[in-house]
Amino acid sequence: MKIRRTLVRRTLATAVVAAVTAPVVLLSVTPALADAKPSAALQTQTQTQQGEQGEQDKPSIEELEKAAEKAQKAYDDAVAAGKAAQVVLKAALSDEAPLTVAAKNARKEAADAATAKENADKALTDAKAALAALPETATAEEKAAAEKAVTDAETAALSAEDAKATADEKAATAGEVASDARVAAAREYSKVQDATKEALKAKEAADKALADAKEEAQPDEPECVFESKLSTVVTGLPSKIVAGSTTDFSLRVTNGTDKTLGEVSPYVYFHATDKSGYNVIDDAFHLQWSTAASPAWKNVGEDGYGGSISPLKAGAHADMKLRLKVDAKAPAGDGLAFVAGNYVNGDESCGGNLPGEYAFELLAAGSVADDVDDAKPGKTRPQTPDNRPQGVTSTTPVDSGNAVGTGSLASTGSSSALPQFAAAAGVAVALGAVAVFVVRRRKADSAA
Template sequence: MKIRRALATAVAAAVTAPAVLLSVTPAFADAKPAAQTQDKQSKPTIKDLEKAAAEAKKAYEKAAQAKTDALVVLKETYDALDTTHPLAVAEKAAEQAAKDAAAAKATADQAVTAAKTAVDALPEDATEEQKTAAAAALSEAETTAATAAAAKIAADTKAAEADEAVDDARVAAARAYGVVDRALDDALAAKIAADAALAQAKKEAEEEGEDCEPEHDLTAEVTGLPTKLVAGTTTAFSVRVTNGSDRHMDEVITYAGVHATDKTGLKDTGKFFRLQWSTKSSPKWQDLNEDNYIDGVGALKPGARADVKMRLTLDKATPAGNGVAFIAADFYNEDGSCGGAPGADMYEFDVKAAGSKPGKTEDAKPKPAKTTKPGGNGHTPQGSASATPATNGNLAATGSSSATTSIALAGGAAVVLGAAAVFVVRRRKTGSDA
């Protein structure tokens, strides 16, 4: 995440070019982007869009299952309409009745034809009784044929209606399946739209970033770091991170950076230092990453705290000199919000040559002191005319040698960045990693 690199960059820049940072601090303070709050209120958050995308996915999966189920029902309905469905049974009965009626009509027509033939075959000397009988037979055959014809028409009508009922049932089944099929198409379109909106929002967040807010109640305090370290030794200390706010923090990140010089204050001796960390969730000792951020704290509920074990090893070749440790903490939430300590607390220590006796030592104390909170943040106000003198004054009060001046001034520069300066450059790019 870009935001995770910002504090590390600010501290490194302060160590290497304190005068530049001190001179540009007010400019940073005035560079706050405008209209951030209005944009956040008018646009859905990443979390909102992720929720919408998840719901659209569920709706699509539900619609896909509904289509699968509907296809099974459609096939079963079609099969039944060909065999056991009541409409199919009625259709077959009507078709058989129509066939029987057609056969009966054909028989009746043949009887009429036979009766007419019998009438035509009467001899000239046929008696009246014979003529009357033949005529009666013809009349009866014609009546029977007429009845059979009417029955056939009725049977044909019923057969056609039965066929139409089956066809209508097939159409109704197909239409019902079509509704489910279209619902799947709509669900897919909604899913695509939701995914696209989420992707676009993430892309915009990556391009534009999101301002983090200072959270002074997220603290990181060092215990056990002595004011004197000896080359060739390893020192164990700890950083306690506390969420003193009333908000839940989904991911808390601790910053821990060490910078050192020889006695002249001109030669960087940081290459001789190895700083490692371990947490309850990540018990294996790990070297700090290139940005000096520790990702092993995890989430913190309001009022909760977590300890980070630290191990600082000095190579035997480490020159005598002076060092400072910078400690801070940030948090990041799934909804895109983020924040943390506006600056880094500084802990000073002396470096003794290998084999030296450290003598009387005590735990390093943070500078600036947390008991003084001008502006409510515990750091010297940005742009204050007393910023640099206060830093030098603190050094004098500790009894540190004059050789510490350059590196202490550098550390002071990082702290003087303050809430506005650091948070202007600490911008989170949602969805990206450090």
């Protein structure tokens, strides 16, 4: 399995949790593993056969590249079709669309025909009224003229009625044609949009398949490993710290392996809660680092890293001075200082140790800390010969001057390419470790 340096934080943090819970997990799963051996073997054999068949059926990178190019072209064509359909839809919805203009003109003709019919009907009514109003003394010529006027008005009214019916039908048809054209354009645009979405999905799937195949074809990178013989030991950190105070202490990084480590990054992070054990107050802690080679105090980053050591030879160690400032408004509580180290070699191999925990009590501002000893390394993880809490076996004094051995602390911050596993690891164990520490302290207080 490939473990890239950018994933070291996640990998090592997971391992920290596993280290804390290992005994319980092993006890609970051992019987199940014993019962599952035959079926597991059969399953493994089946998976192997399927895997071999799958390897034969896998398309080549060249084939996947062609598929990706084809999917890209299909998507580009779909996008172009979508733009064209959008133009058609916009034109169909426009007031200047030919069918829309024709429908508008037909509606005006129908309105004019309706007005003409109203006028013809009024003329017929007036003609009939004039005929009825003739006196008895009217001459035959006057009666004939009035009767002709009624006949002519009736003919005109009938003609106007026919014209109105024709205009109404024309307007209705023109309106339906224009409406159908708008609906058809909208439906076509919707279809093209759906086709574009599907083409995009196909393109993304083809791109992913190609990327996955290229990733799989890359040679395995060196795995990042745990290195228990890389030790990080704190000296001079008091077991009681008063809010509002400034505390200086030291960190020594020792390469206990038989090989040179290319670039080593020390990690220090302070985690604490108030006395309730629930409210995290990490933001109250501000840490700086300094060395004789780089005496000016510099802030430790939010990721917990300050300077770096490059290289650190086998058996050598290097020291760093640290300065902790605690906000005066910080409440009393309990906390842990996490310290660790990780490294990256020139061949990209990398690794690091598990964070060591140094427990301390945070006192409210103005408190007097009497009989203060150095903070002791925690023992919240199972101990083995190769995995002791950091600093438990070290008796080497810390030199607060220049880095000694063959490593020298760089004056710049740690490389952005370093596998910053300790931040995640510290977070992974912080809550559990502090909870254990608080519970133990309360039990001790109640027993006293």
